Amino acid sequence: MAGSQRSALVLYGSETGNAQDMAEELGRLCARLHFSTDVDELDAVDLNSLLKHQIVMFVISTTGQGDMPHNSLLFWKKLLRKRLPPGCLSQVNFTCFGLGDSTYVKFNWAARKLVRRLEQLGANRFFDDGEADEQFEDGIEGAFSNWGERLHNHLLEAYPLEADQSPIPDDAVLPARWSLAPALEKIKDSSNGHHTQDSEPMVTGPPPERPLPIPDGWTATIVENSRLTPDSHWQDVRQVSFDVQQRPAGEVLQTNPGDCLTIYPKNFPEDVHRLITLMDWTSIADVPLVLSLCPSLPRNLFAPQPCTLRNLLLENVDITAIPKRSFLKSMSYFSTDEYHKTRLLEFTQNLYIDEYFDYATRSRRSILEVLEEFTSVKLPAERLFDIFPLIHGRDFSIANGGATSPSGVGTRVDLLVALVRYRTILRKPRQGLCSRYLASMPLSSTLVVSRKPVLSPIHGSANAQRPLIAMATGTGVAPVRCLVHERLSHPNPGPMLLFFGNRNREADYFFEKEWEALHSGGKLEVFTAFSRDQDKKVYIQHLVKQQADKIASLIRQGAIFAVCGGSSKMADACKEAVFEPYKSAGEPEERERELNALTWWQEIW
The missing domain is CATH 1.20.990.10 (NADPH-cytochrome p450 Reductase; Chain A, domain 3)
Structure with a gap:
């Protein structure tokens, strides 16, 4: 099909805006090849929309513990409906580009789940899928650029232009998609x-x-x-x-860890x-x-x-x-x-x-x-x-149990915020937009916020009975604090271990009095590593290895692992500190199966 019948649909599932940016770029790529192109988020379309286009492209990031982004959850539910016949999408020709982070156990699962389900419903891949890893040397941009270049060449070959057409050159300005x-x-x-x-x-x-x-x-x-x-x-x-x-109707914000x-x-x-x-x-x-x-x-x-x-x-x-x-x-x-x-x-x-x-x-x-x-x-x-890009909301993990505010009306929400200030080769100090915004706001300032619900919950009375092994660095302790608060609200919670690391005890031990009080009361075992407080640096993974026997016992009791912080290296090191001693202490294949079945909840930023 060519000429007026050429149509492309580009759909994105995005948390921070990266997948959306790439979808918009794919839209421009298709427009230069004379495709009539629509770009939108996944939740904005129904399944019939997929059938109305010659090609469909998906760009989707993985969030949380292998979850679909929040703006694709409705679409995903539609895809999973049991009454859908196996060949209902047989007319759909698609490709998919996934964004992920290989430090997470379920790397790029959203894209892989999406592709698998589309194929179950009969959809056909017209071009090989691509995947980007936040840990790549060239970042996700490099992987996307290489994949996009190959896609461009494939489209020219597989969907040739009319004899009197040629691609719109890169130095020509495309019509504005949104115009003021x-x-x-x-x-x-x-x-x-x-x-x-x-x-x-x-x-x-x-x-x-x-x-x-x-x-x-x-x-x-x-x-x-x-x-x-x-x-x-x-x-x-x-x-x-x-x-x-x-x-006004009396609804109160409810929060979960x-x-x-x-x-x-x-x-x-x-x-x-x-x-x-x-x-x-x-x-x-x-x-x-x-x-x-x-x-x-x-x-x-x-x-x-x-x-x-x-x-x-x-x-x-x-x-x-x-x-x-x-x-x-x-x-x-x-x-x-x-x-x-x-x-x-x-x-x-x-x-x-x-x-x-x-x-x-x-x-x-x-x-x-x-x-x-x-x-x-x-x-x-x-x-x-x-x-210009639009300002995206910044997500901060809630650090408390969402208690009723002292006024008795509404909900008190605590955040633990590290203000982003740093220097680069430009020498001029850098400051994050949201950091600067929050730092400028005096008490009693009013703003409009929203709640982003957790997609892979580890709270609730049943989970509270299971052991918890939390490993957190810096402000990563915020969601752990919220989870500990919630677990303590249930009768007889399971044992809890907290491994907390930062640079200095005197400067960086967030919520120290709370942890010490819980430790003294026998409700929480606390292990701390302050890397700069001694000549030889000590990190939390070192303490985790020292507690290998205790952790092995808790694994066999169905432990929940929560790993939170701002370093992918920390997450990898913690995983190794748990997995390697456990695998080496028993029959490798059986231990491997047990580790694959772990509840490993990770938030790294």
Whole structure:
């Protein structure tokens, strides 16, 4: 099939936005080959949609313990319906690209489960699936680029163009998928190109406190924002606590261990003003926009009405993100300097992927900084959503049992937040968007948050009777604390072991008094490793090996393992410290089967 019949559907299941970015890139790839292309999240389509397209492409990440992303759970339930006949998808030609992290036991399971189920229903693979590993030297970007290049060549061969057609060249700008042009044209029509600002826009201070219309959101008030580490310590770790208000109908937020509270950060006015000035958007930045005039808008755009271009930049558009290669390519289209254009395009080529990583990823350059460097680039405001990424909510593991707030109304939620500050080869200190946002918020500030439920639960009365072996480093102790609280709420919980590691006891022993009290009361065995407190570094995996006999006994009692922290090396080392002694102490094949059946719950970030 060719010409007008060429159609492609690109679907993504994404947690942090990486799979979505890659799906959008696949959409552009197909558009350049003259496919009529739709790109959307998995939960937005039904199974009949798969039958209406010549080819279907899936990009899906694995989250949690081999789980499907939250925005693909409804689609997955549809696929699993028992009444579906085996050949119902026999007309579907598909391929799949999976994103995963090989430090997890169930690496890339979401993609593999999806492919297996599609094939059970008769779907046919038209191109070999691809997989990316967060641990790859070139990251997931490198794996995706290589796979995408091979896919492009296959599509040209398997779905040839008409005789009078040729691919749309890379140096040609594709039509905008989402355009602000109708809303901006309304401004020009109503003001004849002139607008007088009644008052000076806010260009300094903290982000606005205006609530965002988050679907299924909860209004929360900050009641604690206290630093747990000494002021002299290199890392600022805080306990940030919220009182989450009950809803007007009386509904109260309920939480479980492993749940996350999602915070939606905003940009700072001075950064937004720098961008507006740099892009020559000053004359249109503060005029009200009627977004309903736009034929389509990005999914997950949470824009209060009324709004302006400045509002969108403050609250919705991520101008501090590390630029993807697709962003740099978009910049090249609007550069008036040949050197700038050539340099930007080099970053997008597979041959120069190392240069891209050195320039953007390793140095942690922000979009704003890149635009300030390539001053010849003037991006059109109507392409705002087509070029810039949206701000994604940041997930933080809930660190307490979701107790009723002291006011007696609503829910108290504790978070353990390490503020992201660091230096790179650029020397200028880097700071995470959400870290800066939270640090700027005084007590009593109000914002809208959402709850992300755990997908592989290890709580509940039955699980509480099983032994728990928790291994946590740094702020990874937050979900462990929540789980311990929950287990203690059930009668006669099983034995609990906590292996906690960090750099210094005096600076980094989070919730020390709680752990010591539980240890003294015989409710929790605590083993600590503070790597910098002695000449020879000691890590938690060393302590785990020392307790091999005790751990082996608990494995045979159906123990739950929880491994949480910010290092994939730590997770691998802990797994080895558990698995190797256990396998070597008995019949290898039998022990291997027992280890494969373990409940191994892991959260690494």
